[in-house]
Amino acid sequence: MYTPNRFRETRLEVLHGLMAAHPLGALVRVGKDGLIADHLPFEIAPPTPEAPFGILRAHVARANPLWRTGGLDTLAIFQGAHAYITPAWFAEKQRSGEVVPTFDYAAVHAHGKLRVIDEPAWLLAFLNRLTDRHEAAQAQPWQVGDAPAAYIDKLLKAIVGIEIAITRLEGKWKTSQYLSALERP
Template identity: 65%
Template sequence: MYMPRANEETRIDVMHALVAEHPLGALVRVGDNGLDADHIPFEIAAPTPDAPFGVLRAHVARGNPLWREDGAQVMVLFQGPAFYITPELYEEKARSGKVVPTWNYAVVHAHGKLRTIDDPQWVLDLVQRLTNRHEGGRATPWQVSDAPQEYVDTLLKAIVGIEIPIARLEGKWKISQNRSAQDYARMAAGLAGTEGGAPLARLMEQWHSAA
Protein backbone atom coordinates (compact mmCIF):
# COMPACT_ATOMS: atom_id res chain seq x y z
CA MET A 1 0.00 0.00 0.00
CA TYR A 2 1.35 3.42 -0.94
CA MET A 3 2.06 5.12 2.37
CA PRO A 4 3.07 8.79 2.59
CA ARG A 5 4.59 9.36 6.02
CA ALA A 6 1.91 11.86 7.02
CA ASN A 7 -0.80 9.23 6.52
CA GLU A 8 0.86 6.33 8.34
CA GLU A 9 -0.90 5.08 11.49
CA THR A 10 1.27 2.82 13.68
CA ARG A 11 -0.63 2.70 16.99
CA ILE A 12 -1.89 -0.85 17.44
CA ASP A 13 -4.78 0.18 19.69
CA VAL A 14 -6.02 2.72 17.12
CA MET A 15 -5.89 0.17 14.30
CA HIS A 16 -7.59 -2.46 16.46
CA ALA A 17 -10.34 0.03 17.26
CA LEU A 18 -11.03 0.57 13.56
CA VAL A 19 -11.23 -3.18 12.95
CA ALA A 20 -13.56 -3.62 15.93
CA GLU A 21 -15.86 -0.89 14.65
CA HIS A 22 -15.74 -2.06 11.02
CA PRO A 23 -15.33 -5.84 11.35
CA LEU A 24 -16.30 -6.89 7.83
CA GLY A 25 -12.93 -7.63 6.26
CA ALA A 26 -11.94 -8.61 2.72
CA LEU A 27 -9.61 -11.61 3.03
CA VAL A 28 -7.35 -11.75 -0.03
CA ARG A 29 -5.35 -14.80 -1.05
CA VAL A 30 -3.90 -16.41 -4.15
CA GLY A 31 -6.28 -19.18 -5.23
CA ASP A 32 -6.49 -21.58 -8.14
CA ASN A 33 -7.74 -18.79 -10.40
CA GLY A 34 -5.33 -16.13 -9.18
CA LEU A 35 -6.21 -13.50 -6.59
CA ASP A 36 -9.39 -14.26 -4.68
CA ALA A 37 -11.25 -12.47 -1.88
CA ASP A 38 -13.80 -13.44 0.75
CA HIS A 39 -15.80 -10.91 2.75
CA ILE A 40 -15.96 -12.09 6.35
CA PRO A 41 -16.84 -10.48 9.72
CA PHE A 42 -13.92 -10.85 12.13
CA GLU A 43 -13.19 -10.34 15.78
CA ILE A 44 -9.78 -8.99 16.71
CA ALA A 45 -7.94 -10.17 19.81
CA ALA A 46 -5.01 -8.67 21.69
CA PRO A 47 -1.39 -9.37 20.72
CA THR A 48 0.28 -12.59 21.86
CA PRO A 49 3.93 -13.73 21.75
CA ASP A 50 3.18 -15.51 18.45
CA ALA A 51 1.11 -12.64 17.06
CA PRO A 52 2.73 -9.30 17.92
CA PHE A 53 -0.06 -7.30 16.26
CA GLY A 54 -3.05 -9.32 17.47
CA VAL A 55 -5.15 -12.19 16.15
CA LEU A 56 -8.11 -12.17 13.76
CA ARG A 57 -10.77 -14.87 14.22
CA ALA A 58 -13.81 -15.77 12.14
CA HIS A 59 -15.78 -18.65 10.68
CA VAL A 60 -16.69 -19.64 7.14
CA ALA A 61 -19.09 -22.06 5.52
CA ARG A 62 -17.74 -25.59 5.20
CA GLY A 63 -18.48 -25.33 1.50
CA ASN A 64 -16.04 -22.42 1.22
CA PRO A 65 -12.64 -23.77 0.06
CA LEU A 66 -10.87 -21.04 2.04
CA TRP A 67 -10.64 -23.14 5.20
CA ARG A 68 -8.67 -25.79 3.32
CA GLU A 69 -5.87 -23.24 2.76
CA ASP A 70 -4.31 -23.83 6.17
CA GLY A 71 -0.91 -22.13 6.30
CA ALA A 72 -1.55 -19.84 3.33
CA GLN A 73 -0.32 -16.26 3.40
CA VAL A 74 -3.30 -13.92 3.42
CA MET A 75 -4.12 -10.24 3.76
CA VAL A 76 -7.32 -8.85 5.27
CA LEU A 77 -8.48 -5.33 4.35
CA PHE A 78 -10.67 -3.29 6.69
CA GLN A 79 -12.33 -0.11 5.43
CA GLY A 80 -13.12 2.56 8.00
CA PRO A 81 -14.91 5.89 7.48
CA ALA A 82 -14.50 7.40 4.01
CA PHE A 83 -15.99 10.38 2.18
CA TYR A 84 -15.53 12.69 -0.81
CA ILE A 85 -13.86 16.03 -0.04
CA THR A 86 -15.08 18.98 -2.12
CA PRO A 87 -12.73 21.89 -2.91
CA GLU A 88 -15.39 24.17 -1.43
CA LEU A 89 -14.02 23.26 2.01
CA TYR A 90 -10.57 24.78 1.29
CA GLU A 91 -9.77 28.43 1.98
CA GLU A 92 -7.51 28.45 -1.08
CA LYS A 93 -10.54 27.93 -3.30
CA ALA A 94 -11.65 31.52 -2.72
CA ARG A 95 -8.12 32.94 -3.01
CA SER A 96 -6.74 31.31 -6.14
CA GLY A 97 -8.97 28.43 -7.13
CA LYS A 98 -5.90 26.17 -7.12
CA VAL A 99 -7.53 23.24 -5.36
CA VAL A 100 -8.94 19.89 -6.48
CA PRO A 101 -11.27 17.31 -4.96
CA THR A 102 -9.95 14.32 -3.05
CA TRP A 103 -11.19 11.36 -1.06
CA ASN A 104 -10.45 10.90 2.63
CA TYR A 105 -10.45 7.49 4.30
CA ALA A 106 -8.96 5.24 6.96
CA VAL A 107 -7.99 1.63 6.26
CA VAL A 108 -6.17 -1.22 7.98
CA HIS A 109 -4.34 -4.07 6.23
CA ALA A 110 -3.55 -7.18 8.31
CA HIS A 111 -1.08 -9.79 7.04
CA GLY A 112 -0.47 -13.30 8.35
CA LYS A 113 -0.84 -17.04 7.85
CA LEU A 114 -4.27 -18.63 7.85
CA ARG A 115 -5.01 -21.27 10.48
CA THR A 116 -7.95 -23.64 10.17
CA ILE A 117 -9.75 -24.64 13.38
CA ASP A 118 -12.25 -27.42 12.78
CA ASP A 119 -13.44 -27.61 16.38
CA PRO A 120 -17.19 -27.23 17.12
CA GLN A 121 -16.62 -25.90 20.66
CA TRP A 122 -14.12 -23.30 19.46
CA VAL A 123 -16.53 -22.21 16.74
CA LEU A 124 -19.46 -22.08 19.19
CA ASP A 125 -17.47 -19.91 21.57
CA LEU A 126 -16.58 -17.58 18.69
CA VAL A 127 -20.16 -17.38 17.44
CA GLN A 128 -21.37 -16.56 20.94
CA ARG A 129 -18.79 -13.79 21.33
CA LEU A 130 -19.63 -12.30 17.94
CA THR A 131 -23.35 -12.48 18.67
CA ASN A 132 -23.00 -10.88 22.10
CA ARG A 133 -20.88 -8.08 20.65
CA HIS A 134 -23.19 -7.19 17.78
CA GLU A 135 -26.45 -7.72 19.67
CA GLY A 136 -25.22 -5.90 22.77
CA GLY A 137 -26.70 -2.52 21.83
CA ARG A 138 -30.22 -3.85 21.26
CA ALA A 139 -32.98 -3.49 23.84
CA THR A 140 -33.66 -7.23 23.69
CA PRO A 141 -30.45 -8.82 22.39
CA TRP A 142 -30.72 -12.17 20.65
CA GLN A 143 -28.53 -14.97 22.00
CA VAL A 144 -27.37 -18.21 20.44
CA SER A 145 -29.21 -20.06 23.21
CA ASP A 146 -32.49 -18.59 21.90
CA ALA A 147 -32.32 -21.04 18.98
CA PRO A 148 -33.14 -24.75 19.47
CA GLN A 149 -30.04 -26.73 20.49
CA GLU A 150 -30.48 -29.28 17.70
CA TYR A 151 -30.63 -26.46 15.17
CA VAL A 152 -27.47 -24.87 16.56
CA ASP A 153 -25.65 -28.22 16.52
CA THR A 154 -26.60 -28.73 12.88
CA LEU A 155 -25.37 -25.30 11.89
CA LEU A 156 -22.09 -25.74 13.77
CA LYS A 157 -21.33 -28.77 11.60
CA ALA A 158 -21.71 -26.55 8.53
CA ILE A 159 -19.08 -23.96 9.52
CA VAL A 160 -15.34 -24.03 10.20
CA GLY A 161 -13.22 -21.66 12.26
CA ILE A 162 -10.27 -19.69 10.97
CA GLU A 163 -7.78 -17.44 12.67
CA ILE A 164 -4.91 -15.28 11.48
CA PRO A 165 -2.08 -14.38 13.86
CA ILE A 166 -1.15 -10.94 12.53
CA ALA A 167 2.51 -10.71 11.55
CA ARG A 168 2.24 -7.26 9.96
CA LEU A 169 -0.34 -4.52 10.48
CA GLU A 170 -0.59 -1.39 8.33
CA GLY A 171 -2.83 1.58 8.97
CA LYS A 172 -3.41 4.47 6.58
CA TRP A 173 -5.35 7.49 7.77
CA LYS A 174 -5.66 9.78 4.72
CA ILE A 175 -7.56 12.57 6.43
CA SER A 176 -5.98 15.76 5.04
CA GLN A 177 -3.14 15.93 7.57
CA ASN A 178 -1.26 18.00 4.98
CA ARG A 179 -3.79 20.82 5.06
CA SER A 180 -3.73 23.88 7.30
CA ALA A 181 -5.38 23.84 10.72
CA GLN A 182 -8.06 26.17 9.33
CA ASP A 183 -8.81 23.85 6.39
CA TYR A 184 -8.81 20.84 8.68
CA ALA A 185 -11.37 22.46 10.98
CA ARG A 186 -13.52 23.56 8.00
CA MET A 187 -13.48 20.03 6.58
CA ALA A 188 -14.41 18.41 9.87
CA ALA A 189 -17.26 20.88 10.37
CA GLY A 190 -18.47 20.49 6.80
CA LEU A 191 -18.42 16.71 6.97
CA ALA A 192 -20.17 16.68 10.34
CA GLY A 193 -23.16 18.32 8.71
CA THR A 194 -23.64 15.49 6.20
CA GLU A 195 -25.16 12.09 6.86
CA GLY A 196 -22.44 10.13 5.13
CA GLY A 197 -19.53 12.30 6.24
CA ALA A 198 -20.24 12.45 9.98
CA PRO A 199 -18.25 9.26 10.83
CA LEU A 200 -15.20 10.62 8.99
CA ALA A 201 -15.60 13.97 10.78
CA ARG A 202 -15.53 12.18 14.14
CA LEU A 203 -12.42 10.27 13.10
CA MET A 204 -10.70 13.49 12.03
CA GLU A 205 -11.57 15.15 15.33
CA GLN A 206 -10.23 12.17 17.28
CA TRP A 207 -6.99 12.19 15.32
CA HIS A 208 -6.54 15.95 15.74
CA SER A 209 -7.16 15.69 19.49
CA ALA A 210 -4.57 12.92 19.85
CA ALA A 211 -1.95 14.50 17.57
Protein backbone atom coordinates (compact mmCIF):
# COMPACT_ATOMS: atom_id res chain seq x y z
CA MET A 1 0.00 0.00 0.00
CA TYR A 2 1.43 3.37 -0.98
CA THR A 3 1.78 5.27 2.29
CA PRO A 4 3.57 8.63 2.49
CA ASN A 5 5.13 9.17 5.93
CA ARG A 6 2.54 11.75 6.98
CA PHE A 7 -0.22 9.14 6.55
CA ARG A 8 1.66 6.17 8.07
CA GLU A 9 0.24 4.66 11.26
CA THR A 10 2.45 2.18 13.11
CA ARG A 11 1.05 2.02 16.65
CA LEU A 12 -0.08 -1.56 17.18
CA GLU A 13 -2.94 -0.60 19.50
CA VAL A 14 -4.33 1.81 16.89
CA LEU A 15 -4.04 -0.75 14.07
CA HIS A 16 -5.65 -3.46 16.20
CA GLY A 17 -8.33 -0.96 17.24
CA LEU A 18 -9.37 -0.39 13.64
CA MET A 19 -9.44 -4.12 12.91
CA ALA A 20 -11.55 -4.76 16.02
CA ALA A 21 -13.94 -1.90 15.23
CA HIS A 22 -14.28 -2.97 11.56
CA PRO A 23 -13.80 -6.76 11.70
CA LEU A 24 -15.12 -7.61 8.23
CA GLY A 25 -11.88 -7.94 6.29
CA ALA A 26 -11.14 -8.86 2.71
CA LEU A 27 -8.73 -11.81 2.65
CA VAL A 28 -6.77 -11.80 -0.60
CA ARG A 29 -4.70 -14.65 -1.99
CA VAL A 30 -3.45 -15.88 -5.33
CA GLY A 31 -5.33 -18.84 -6.79
CA LYS A 32 -5.09 -20.78 -10.02
CA ASP A 33 -7.24 -18.11 -11.72
CA GLY A 34 -5.38 -15.13 -10.26
CA LEU A 35 -6.28 -12.97 -7.27
CA ILE A 36 -9.17 -14.14 -5.09
CA ALA A 37 -10.78 -12.27 -2.18
CA ASP A 38 -13.06 -13.57 0.55
CA HIS A 39 -14.88 -11.23 2.95
CA LEU A 40 -14.72 -12.65 6.46
CA PRO A 41 -15.45 -11.45 10.01
CA PHE A 42 -12.14 -11.69 11.85
CA GLU A 43 -11.08 -11.82 15.46
CA ILE A 44 -7.76 -10.15 16.28
CA ALA A 45 -5.71 -11.79 19.03
CA PRO A 46 -2.83 -10.06 20.81
CA PRO A 47 0.80 -10.52 19.79
CA THR A 48 2.78 -13.60 20.76
CA PRO A 49 6.50 -14.32 20.34
CA GLU A 50 5.65 -16.20 17.12
CA ALA A 51 3.28 -13.48 15.88
CA PRO A 52 4.64 -10.09 17.00
CA PHE A 53 1.80 -8.21 15.26
CA GLY A 54 -1.04 -10.44 16.49
CA ILE A 55 -3.10 -13.28 15.07
CA LEU A 56 -6.20 -13.10 12.87
CA ARG A 57 -8.81 -15.82 13.24
CA ALA A 58 -11.88 -16.60 11.14
CA HIS A 59 -13.83 -19.48 9.69
CA VAL A 60 -15.01 -20.42 6.22
CA ALA A 61 -17.46 -22.86 4.74
CA ARG A 62 -15.88 -26.24 4.05
CA ALA A 63 -17.11 -25.77 0.47
CA ASN A 64 -14.90 -22.65 0.15
CA PRO A 65 -11.59 -23.66 -1.48
CA LEU A 66 -9.77 -21.06 0.64
CA TRP A 67 -9.10 -23.53 3.44
CA ARG A 68 -7.26 -25.83 1.03
CA THR A 69 -4.61 -23.15 0.52
CA GLY A 70 -2.99 -23.46 3.94
CA GLY A 71 0.60 -22.18 3.97
CA LEU A 72 0.01 -19.57 1.28
CA ASP A 73 0.76 -15.89 1.74
CA THR A 74 -2.37 -13.84 2.34
CA LEU A 75 -3.32 -10.20 2.75
CA ALA A 76 -6.24 -9.19 4.97
CA ILE A 77 -7.53 -5.67 4.27
CA PHE A 78 -9.55 -3.74 6.84
CA GLN A 79 -11.14 -0.38 6.08
CA GLY A 80 -12.33 2.07 8.69
CA ALA A 81 -14.37 5.22 8.31
CA HIS A 82 -14.04 7.11 5.04
CA ALA A 83 -15.48 10.27 3.57
CA TYR A 84 -15.46 12.26 0.36
CA ILE A 85 -13.83 15.67 0.77
CA THR A 86 -15.12 18.39 -1.57
CA PRO A 87 -12.89 21.29 -2.67
CA ALA A 88 -15.73 23.63 -1.65
CA TRP A 89 -14.61 23.17 1.98
CA PHE A 90 -11.18 24.71 1.40
CA ALA A 91 -10.41 28.43 1.67
CA GLU A 92 -7.81 27.84 -1.04
CA LYS A 93 -10.69 27.34 -3.49
CA GLN A 94 -11.53 31.05 -3.25
CA ARG A 95 -7.86 32.17 -3.15
CA SER A 96 -6.36 30.30 -6.09
CA GLY A 97 -8.73 27.53 -7.11
CA GLU A 98 -5.81 25.10 -6.73
CA VAL A 99 -7.73 22.38 -4.94
CA VAL A 100 -9.16 19.02 -5.95
CA PRO A 101 -11.55 16.56 -4.36
CA THR A 102 -10.15 13.70 -2.31
CA PHE A 103 -11.12 11.00 0.16
CA ASP A 104 -10.15 10.69 3.80
CA TYR A 105 -9.88 7.14 5.10
CA ALA A 106 -8.16 4.72 7.42
CA ALA A 107 -7.00 1.27 6.33
CA VAL A 108 -4.94 -1.60 7.70
CA HIS A 109 -3.20 -4.32 5.67
CA ALA A 110 -2.24 -7.48 7.58
CA HIS A 111 0.10 -9.96 5.89
CA GLY A 112 0.80 -13.56 6.89
CA LYS A 113 0.57 -17.21 6.00
CA LEU A 114 -2.74 -19.02 6.24
CA ARG A 115 -3.01 -21.89 8.72
CA VAL A 116 -5.99 -24.24 8.65
CA ILE A 117 -7.62 -25.44 11.87
CA ASP A 118 -10.02 -28.35 11.50
CA GLU A 119 -10.71 -29.02 15.18
CA PRO A 120 -14.32 -28.95 16.42
CA ALA A 121 -13.39 -27.75 19.95
CA TRP A 122 -11.33 -24.83 18.54
CA LEU A 123 -14.14 -23.91 16.14
CA LEU A 124 -16.81 -24.00 18.84
CA ALA A 125 -14.74 -21.80 21.19
CA PHE A 126 -14.08 -19.39 18.32
CA LEU A 127 -17.75 -19.24 17.30
CA ASN A 128 -18.75 -18.57 20.91
CA ARG A 129 -16.27 -15.66 21.17
CA LEU A 130 -17.29 -14.23 17.78
CA THR A 131 -21.01 -14.51 18.53
CA ASP A 132 -20.69 -13.12 22.05
CA ARG A 133 -18.76 -10.11 20.74
CA HIS A 134 -21.21 -9.27 17.97
CA GLU A 135 -24.36 -10.01 19.98
CA ALA A 136 -23.24 -7.99 23.03
CA ALA A 137 -25.19 -4.87 21.99
CA GLN A 138 -28.49 -6.76 21.56
CA ALA A 139 -31.18 -6.43 24.23
CA GLN A 140 -31.31 -10.23 24.44
CA PRO A 141 -28.02 -11.52 23.02
CA TRP A 142 -28.24 -14.77 21.11
CA GLN A 143 -25.72 -17.43 22.10
CA VAL A 144 -24.48 -20.45 20.19
CA GLY A 145 -25.97 -22.61 22.96
CA ASP A 146 -29.44 -21.25 22.11
CA ALA A 147 -29.50 -23.47 19.02
CA PRO A 148 -30.03 -27.24 19.33
CA ALA A 149 -26.76 -29.11 19.98
CA ALA A 150 -27.33 -31.45 17.01
CA TYR A 151 -27.74 -28.43 14.72
CA ILE A 152 -24.51 -26.83 15.97
CA ASP A 153 -22.66 -30.13 15.56
CA LYS A 154 -23.90 -30.33 11.96
CA LEU A 155 -22.74 -26.76 11.27
CA LEU A 156 -19.33 -27.39 12.86
CA LYS A 157 -18.77 -30.16 10.32
CA ALA A 158 -19.54 -27.67 7.52
CA ILE A 159 -16.88 -25.07 8.48
CA VAL A 160 -13.13 -24.86 8.86
CA GLY A 161 -11.12 -22.46 10.99
CA ILE A 162 -8.30 -20.32 9.68
CA GLU A 163 -5.58 -18.45 11.47
CA ILE A 164 -3.04 -15.95 10.18
CA ALA A 165 -0.01 -15.06 12.30
CA ILE A 166 0.55 -11.48 11.16
CA THR A 167 4.11 -11.03 9.90
CA ARG A 168 3.69 -7.50 8.56
CA LEU A 169 1.17 -4.82 9.44
CA GLU A 170 0.65 -1.57 7.54
CA GLY A 171 -1.62 1.29 8.51
CA LYS A 172 -2.64 4.36 6.55
CA TRP A 173 -4.63 7.22 8.07
CA LYS A 174 -5.29 9.81 5.36
CA THR A 175 -7.30 12.28 7.39
CA SER A 176 -6.52 15.73 5.98
CA GLN A 177 -3.27 16.00 8.00
CA TYR A 178 -1.88 18.32 5.33
CA LEU A 179 -4.60 20.93 5.88
CA SER A 180 -4.60 23.69 8.44
CA ALA A 181 -6.86 23.24 11.46
CA LEU A 182 -9.27 25.81 9.96
CA GLU A 183 -9.58 23.87 6.69
CA ARG A 184 -10.03 20.37 8.09
CA PRO A 185 -13.50 18.95 7.57
